[in-house]
Structure formats: structure tokens, C-alpha cells
Amino acid sequence: MLRKFFATGSFLCVTLLSFAQQNSSLEKVTPPTDSTAAAADEPEKKPALTISGSADTYFKYDFAKQGSNNRTSFTNANNTFAIGMASVKFEHAGDKVSAVADLGFGPRAMEFAYNDAGIFAAVKQLYVSYAPVESLKFTAGTWATHVGYELVDPQLNRNYSMSYMFTNGPFTHTGVKADLTVGKSGFMVGIANPTDYRLLPAGQIEKKFFIAQYSLAATDGIKLYANFVAGKNPDTSLVNQIDFVGTFAVSSKFNIGVNATLNNTKAWDGSKNEDAKSWWGAAAYLNVDPTDVFGLTLRSELFDDKDGVKGFGTSIFANTLSANFRVGGFTFIPELRIESAGASIYSDKDGAGTKSAASFLLAAVYKF
Numbered sequence: 001m002l003r004k005f006f007a008t009g010s011f012l013c014v015t016l017l018s019f020a021q022q023n024s025s026l027e028k029v030t031p032p033t034d035s036t037a038a039a040a041d042e043p044e045k046k047p048a049l050t051i052s053g054s055a056d057t058y059f060k061y062d063f064a065k066q067g068s069n070n071r072t073s074f075t076n077a078n079n080t081f082a083i084g085m086a087s088v089k090f091e092h093a094g095d096k097v098s099a100v101a102d103l104g105f106g107p108r109a110m111e112f113a114y115n116d117a118g119i120f121a122a123v124k125q126l127y128v129s130y131a132p133v134e135s136l137k138f139t140a141g142t143w144a145t146h147v148g149y150e151l152v153d154p155q156l157n158r159n160y161s162m163s164y165m166f167t168n169g170p171f172t173h174t175g176v177k178a179d180l181t182v183g184k185s186g187f188m189v190g191i192a193n194p195t196d197y198r199l200l201p202a203g204q205i206e207k208k209f210f211i212a213q214y215s216l217a218a219t220d221g222i223k224l225y226a227n228f229v230a231g232k233n234p235d236t237s238l239v240n241q242i243d244f245v246g247t248f249a250v251s252s253k254f255n256i257g258v259n260a261t262l263n264n265t266k267a268w269d270g271s272k273n274e275d276a277k278s279w280w281g282a283a284a285y286l287n288v289d290p291t292d293v294f295g296l297t298l299r300s301e302l303f304d305d306k307d308g309v310k311g312f313g314t315s316i317f318a319n320t321l322s323a324n325f326r327v328g329g330f331t332f333i334p335e336l337r338i339e340s341a342g343a344s345i346y347s348d349k350d351g352a353g354t355k356s357a358a359s360f361l362l363a364a365v366y367k368f
Contacts, residue, residue, distance in 0.1 A: 050091040056084035056108070056154045058363035066347040069357040071316075072167040074108045075160070084108040084154060084363075087124070099128045100143075104152075112152050112171055115196050123198070124152060125172070135181045139190075142174040142198055146188065146213045147227045147243045149259035149285065155367040158287060158295065159322045160333045161359075164303035165261050165281040168310055170195035170229060170241075173211055186215035194233045204234040221249030236268040238276075257285035265309050277307035295324040306342075314343035333363040 059081050062069050067078035074084065085108035090101045102125035104112065113121040127141025150157050150166040174197065177190025190211045193200055200207065209231030216224045223246070230240035243261040250256065260282040267274050283301035299320045305312040318339035325332040337359050344353030 048093055050093070051088065052091075052368060053086070053088035054153055054155045054365060054367040055086050056160075056363060056365040058082055058084060058160060058361050060359060060361040062357070062359045064347060064349050064354075064357060066349075066351070066357075069346045069359065071312075071345075072164055073111055073162040075162070075361065076107075082107070084365075087153060089125075096131050097129070098131075100141075101126050108152070108154075113196075113198075116198060120198070137179045138176065139179070140176045142172055143177075144172055145170045145195075145229075146173075146211070146225070147229060147241065148261065149245050149257055149283065154363070154365045155331065158285070158297035158324055159299050159320050160335050160361060160363040160365070161320060161337055163259075163281070163283055163299065163301050164316060164318065165259060165283060165301065168263070168279065168281075172196055172198070173209070173229075174198045175208070175211075177211065184217045186213070188213040188215075192231075194231060195229065195239070197234070201234050207232045207234060209239075221255075223247045238266040240264050253289050255287050257287065259283045259285075263309070277309050279303070279305040279307065279309045293326050295326070297322045297324070312341070312343075312345060314341050314345060316341045316345075329367045331365045331367075333361075333365065335361050335363065337361075 058075065058077070060070075060075055060077050060079075062078045065079060067076065070076050070078070076082075083106050085104045085106040087102070087104040087109070089103070092099050101123075103109075103122050104124045105122050109124060110121050112124060116123070123142065125141070125143050127139050127143050129137050129139045131137040144152060147170055148163075148166055150159075150163055152171070154160060173190070173192040173195070175190055175192030177188055177192070180187045188211075192209045192211055194204075194207055194209055209229055212228045214226045218224060225243075225245040227243040227245070228241070232238055241261060241263040244259070246258045248256045248258075260280075262278060262280040264276045264278045266276045281301060281303040283299060286298045287295065288297075289295040297320075299318075299322075301318045301320075302315065303312075303318070304315040306314060316339055318337065320335060320337045322333055322335040338356070339358075340356040342355070344355050346354050346357040348354040
């Protein structure tokens, strides 16, 4: 199977590179002018180094005073102050080659890299890219997934708590991929380790995933993404997931985001693969910004795990209202979250099972 993946990857890379070179050869060739000749005598520009990052902290209170009511990533504290992540990202870019080292320290980074231990868990992203032409780029290393609407870095989300779809992944991919841009469309294909594995367990190195994305910038205000991942996990389960993301700028003050995903998992029962079980989710993000310093986001998400793939055995409807107060690189986020389920998966103040839960948090996020 590994030979098939490498053969497929090699074929895709050669095909994309050939296509890009053909496009490049069709460009009109113009004779050098005095200005272009002068430019050729100028010293070569050195690659640029860019450093950015963020820091975040929060206070969360569950109205039932039950920390176990939290079922999504990064906000596990209850009735206490907590830190999120200190993050720093180094980007070094030349004309054709670039590299990114994206590091994070704290509970958020550790949970994001849950398959890793020690200092290795601090690596959020680490990859090298080569762009032989402007429309084509090859990347090797570890990068954040293309699947879903939300991102691990808190400054890139308007809600501080995460959705069920984000929580149930994938988070990262480690492998190689190729990105090709043709007009308003983008194509990405790649071969990677199983989801969220930077290193595979001994004896599992032959297992690989195929990943792909099609993107379309339909207009300046409408962007669409169709995402796909499929492969075999170290536990021998077979997984495929399709995902759709859309962003729609209605006006300069109001925009909408949508995300829908479907995961099919075939678990191994010891002798043969069981029938596939699935979970799915859909969410809408309503974002309004009356002024530059204030905005509101309402996230409404329906998450269905009636097959019990993720251990819920029921459907969940979660609504999260977040305010964003912005001053420079600082954002203060008060947030109210209310969710309900078809079964008693939460706990009330007495510890008894209940079908609903509510929490409130205050988050402070700074980016530089």
C-alpha cells in the first residue's frame, strides 16, 4: 500500500509541476529594457524573517459547578483562572523557498499535540515549502489541518471556546502536499501520516492518509472550500471525512461563516472491519462589527454522534455568544455558552445527569 501512495504522490507532483511549467512557458517574453537591465545589476534581496505570536488567558465558570460538563477543547478549567498558550511563529521566506516554525507553550498547545510528549508537544507547525513558480507550491513537514472553520490560535477565532467539530479533529497533518492555483480556484493534494501523528508507533509506518482540498474565491466576499481526508489509523480503523467551509461577506460590518462535516469510521473488531459508523456536524457563525473596536459572534452548532463513535451516543445543540472588545492587538472576550443534548450527558449541581449545560467565561487574547 505504501508503494501505491508514493507512486500516486510522485505522479501528482510530476503532473502539477509539468502543468505549471507549461503555463509559465506560455507567458509573453519581452526584451530587456534599461530598467530591467539595471534591476539585474542590483544585489539579490535577502530572505525576510517575520516573527508573530500571541498569548491568552481566561476565567471560566460552569453554572452547575461541574468541570466535567466541558466536552470541547482548551477550556477545561472551572471556576478558576487559567492560561491558554504562549505562541511564537517564525517565518523565513525567499523567492522560492520558505520555512515556518510555529511553537506553542501551555495547556492549549499540549492538548493540540496530544500524541506527543515533552518539548515535542510545543511544535504546532514545522514545515518547509518550495514554489518553483508562483502558482505552485510544495510543502513538507507538519502543518495545521485544512479541515474545518476554526483554528488553534485564539486570535484567529472570534469565539474563545471551540466547536465540537474542531474538537473531534483533525488537528494536524505531517507529510507532503502540493498546492496549485488556477485563476480563482485552488487545488491541494497530499500524502500524510494518520491524523495528528507526527511520529507513528513502531510497526505502523506503512499507514498513510490521502488529503485534498478544492477552494474557490467566487467573489471578493465569497470563498468556498471542499476538504477531504481518508486513510488507515494505527488501530487499523478506516476513516474518511468530507468537510465544507464557506465565508460570505454580506457587508463591511456583517459576515457569515458556515461549516459542515461528515466522518465515517470503520473500526477493526479483531477479525474483520465492522460496518462503518459516522458522526457529523454543522455550524453557522454570524459575525457583526458595528465599530472597529467592538464585535459580536453567535455560533450555533449541531453535532450528531448517535452511533457513539466519539462516545456521546446522542446529538448536541450548542449556542455560543461572544463579544469582542479590541484595542490594538488586545481582544477581551466575554462569552456565554448554552448547550443541550438528546441524552443526559451533563451533570447538574447535585451531580445527577441532565440534558443541558451552561457556562460563562472571560478571555484575554493578545497578538503581536
